[in-house]
Amino acid sequence: MIRSSPGLTPLIRPMTPEPTEVAALVDADAGSTTVAEALVQCLQQLGVRQAFGVVGAAIAPFCEALARSSIDYLHFRHEAGAAFAATEASLASDRPTAVFATTGPGLTNALTGMAAARAEGATVVLVSASTSPQQRGRRAAQETHGSAGPVPGLCTAGALFHYALTVEHASELHEVSLRLMCGVGRVDGFVAHLSLPVSVQGAAAPDALRVGLASWHPPMATDAAIDQCLRLLARSPFVIWVGYGARRARDLVCELVDRSGALVMCSPRGKGIFSERDPRFVGVTGMGGHAEVENVLREVAPQHVLVLGTRMGEGSSSWSVDLVPAGGFVHVDVDPDVFGAAYPCAPTMAVQAEIGAFLRALLAAWPADAEPAAPRLSRRGEWVMDPAHALVGAVRPRVLMAEVQRVVVDRSDALILAESGNSFAWANHCLQFEEPGRYRVSPSFGAMGQMATGVVGAALGRGGKAVALVGDGAMLMLSEVSSAVQYQVSAVWVILNDARYNMCHQGMRAAGWEPFGTAIPPTDFVTLARAVGADGVRVEREPELRAALETAMQTRGPFVVDVKVAVDEVAPLGRRNTTLFGAPDS
Template sequence: MTENYTRSTAPISTEPYFVESASLADPSYDYQLDDLENDTDGQLDKDSHLVPLSLSVSEAIAQMLAELGISYAFGVSGGAMATLWGALSNSPIKVVHCRHEGGAAFAAVEAYFASNRPVVAFTTAGPGLTNSLTGLFAARDEGAKVVLLSACTSAPQRGRWAIQETSTYTLPSSGVFTSGALFNYATTVESAEQLPQIFRSLALGLSQAGGFVAHLSIPTGVQTSSLNISLPRLDLSHSLATPSEETISKCVQLLSEGPFAIWVGFGARDAAEEIRSLAERTGAAVMCSPRGKGIFPENHPQFVGVTGLGGHASVMKYMQEQPPLRTLVLGTRLGEPTSFWSSSMVPPGGFVHVDIDPKVPGVAYPAAETLPIQSDVRMFLKALLKHFPESPGSTTPSLPHPEREPINPGSDLVRPEVLMDAIQRAIVEGSDAVVLAESGNSFTWATHLLRIDRPNRYRVSTGVGSMGHMVAGVVGAAQARHGKAVAIVGDGSMLMNSEISTAVKYQIPAVWIVLNDARYNMCHQGMSMLGLQGADATIPQADFVMIACGMGAVGIRVERESDVQAALEAAIASPVPFVLDVIIDPTPLAPSGARNKSLQAQGVTSSPAKKKQVSFPMV
């Protein structure tokens, strides 16, 4: 259905650092480019933004990115982009030289979420570019703001078998060098004269709500060319779209017809205060997606649990025993990792679905009645709260909550639930560190067992879910927040894409907690649960402390549960990169049974599961 919107305008700051907008639901903008004349002395004055004539394209790009508020660049060097690398290194941007382009891209993604400021990833030609693409795929899916700078082959050399040739002769143009599914904006810089338009396009893209992933491909020869035009000072204004009063009134009517639940997603992370106010004023039950953990405190009496992968059976208990008439969905796509598309999650009256992306509402559950509202979640809630005044006399019915399984006395190996219990005490409650959980069993154990009580403390990747994302991303998170970041990872991921050496070089206080069970255990357990035999997911057990020490980090290997707490306290107190190698018991079944049910529903041949699973949903 078509929504009506009221519009207000707000100027973007002209301070040296770019200020992100509160929201941008409408992709149209009003903007003005000042007509500037070249200043023969090549100096900047208060009314112009003139680049000195002696500046190279690479230096101009570095300056341009710094003025867009970019503070960090993660990448790997190479001859084809030597000039650009040098320009970044001599700019105000802090350059972190990584060990792999994929790791650099993942670090850039998590640096964005740790700082809420756009980040650069940079690569050389050929494999440098292609190695980074998985991380950029994750950036687009996660909603990060990342600008990729890559080198490509200069025009005169294209098609002549240049070293690491990067051109349409060797790579598809569509999708890699053009805007589309992977990049919101992509272009090849063939001349210096393009930079003013590129500057404007980047500024517009980075100012909008939601993610923005851009790719500037700069030929080696162009990088060194001189810039003899000025880059403009941008006087931009943009529209903030908010639902009309008519739309808000419709929402109030629907939500007042009976009890409703609030389903919180990652896109609502800036609206924690408003979500709590709405819940407490109305008595609504609150649940969240895996990425939404902590936006609403998990220790709050109105919190019923996490949905989706690694989620809680208490959510399904609530939906079955105290079903809401409607569910207000805030900033989540309700995709497979969040809902498993379970029909049990569809309330009788359907959804009121708020998202900044108009393509989201109604897609995951196309048959469910859905009122779609395109808006920034925080702005929507501020408008909605005016119609739900505080009611001190209102009472909230008793709601089901996630329950912890009792932990029996000791084991020969460290059980995952014992490790998570210790992480809760030593790291979640005992520090301000951000916690990142890697894809696989690390994701499901952490999501299911940790309890997060405030926003921006917990990070998982659900859509792409690449192994190696958080192993490398923890370096970007710790660097950008100037403090501790802890990655809970599997041994398979740790062997795949570690950036320990990068953390050592820059003394970044990252911590890796490795669930070392000598196998890809999600695959191992999943194949068993699905009744598929013969595939071997085991790997030789590695000594990650020895590996870490060989790179200059420090670490502790833990083989007994009685040693876990002290080791975690040492890790969180360490001022240098730290690896905690935990020899984990591989036999406890991770809370991922609903994933296996989803695979079965999609046609994977299986035999009945013999062991009880505790994952959401219990259907």
């Protein structure tokens, strides 16, 4: 079940189905309900509340059924933006969402967003149109189906989709409903693609379409695994490394810290699962992280690191060998493929389990006489700065982050999303969160435009304010300000405007190259926002920042804060510029 790896000790029990309940998804009467309508009813029963996409003639019957349903029908400007928005809406609401797209480029435009959904652990169902059987192979306009089209093979499960099918006949809705119901029960996300020929969308749905599903529990750690974890962790100092996969187990993580005295570090996506202002928190790892983490590990010299919900990839670790403890990792995850992948040579005890269930079992067995190991630290990172405002010159990114912390993080409950590039490096490094669910970043897949468009979906998904920290390059590449205006979404864009792809520029310089091809023409994003019906304010000096952010947070509807940032303050990307051209030996 797992990849062989030096030092890897598998202690895994596979998921075992337990038939405990039966659910009926759809009750359709033959002749009165079409396939499109029955599928929409199925999505409603699955918990879908929002569908994002761009309509086209070939998908019109399904879209018409959507528009008549209780699902919010959200027509965006671009399919990639719609898919990114659906991804962030799913993660913000902890519910499944849907994406709709027409044939040909409609489908292919959505693919990057669907890849982001898979990488981020979202639950998203893509419904696209395909060419009807009688028209296939005849050079139909935008011909698309399972074995032909611009990207063949999109209707089979694999690296992109957990489940995919071209629905060739109405009777296949039985299987579709079952597979979707099974999929949305996964704790690690689920991405599906249903391809609907035009001729099938309007066909009559099967009579009395009911799906009986035996529910299951997520994988559980064996008693032997818990016993071995206790032998490794309960009698010697260890450090906990929390990632995004542990976000639902925050209270259990805190209880384990209290019982054990362990220090805590987190991946960029794990910010806030354990309070970053707690004295036992030592910092963030990976891109935009803190070098102090490695200093603390050298000082404390833990025997083991308990890894909860991070896959320790480059974005989360930079593959730093200084993060590998002498005794190796105790790695807990629901996906067995992650064990030993990032650090193949590190001794690893692998436990396939849902993290909350694992922690409950571990705490129940924790020895009552175990003394919390509270290491004394001679130093602690002071990476959070609140520098005085300069009266002249462009805004320093670190100063911008200090004001975002004060106005947005500390004084509101808004969700903050950091776009790939220098934006997320500064946010990962400078912002501090005390609870999970407030911060979203994608340091591994890292699609530009994901947060510039995803902020609209995040605001819709949570039913409140969402703020995106984005670069001007990403904002020019893809944004959905117009869609936010159409649906009056409380989305805020804080744009780090430096007329440059600055992550690339600074990366080239760090690698010893003379930067080239990174400059872009200066853009007035406030004018662009107002042109499509939004509002905004331009910030050119640091003393203007606080008032601008306060205005943005008080304004209903979409708002742009266009910040002219200093171009030469180097973003804290850590080892990224060296690992890019060859990973260190790990």
